[in-house]
Amino acid sequence: MTQSNRPACTSCPNSPLTVDHVLISCPLYKEIRKRFFPYPLPSLKNLLLNTHPVKLFEFMRSTNLKI
Numbered sequence: 837m838t839q840s841n842r843p844a845c846t847s848c849p850n851s852p853l854t855v856d857h858v859l860i861s862c863p864l865y866k867e868i869r870k871r872f873f874p875y876p877l878p879s880l881k882n883l884l885l886n887t888h889p890v891k892l893f894e895f896m897r898s899t900n901l902k903i
């Protein structure tokens with residue numbers, strides 16, 4: 837699979853569906869994000885460094901996305 841085959845976000849057609857889009861910027865997951873992560877959000881790097889992998893996994897599961 838190449839980069840150009842990446843699906844776009846369902847609610848943001850101009851945004852590729854990437855980990856940082858889902859974790860940080862997508863408005864669609866704002867409410868789920870608030871349940872799992874501190875607010876306001878740190879950078880993606882800090883979020884990944886400071887968040888337990890289980891929590892990240894639970895977040896991804898809540899979004900019903902498979903990335």
Ligand SMILES: [Zn+2]
Pocket residue numbers: 845846847848851857861862863864
């Ligand atoms: Zn989005």
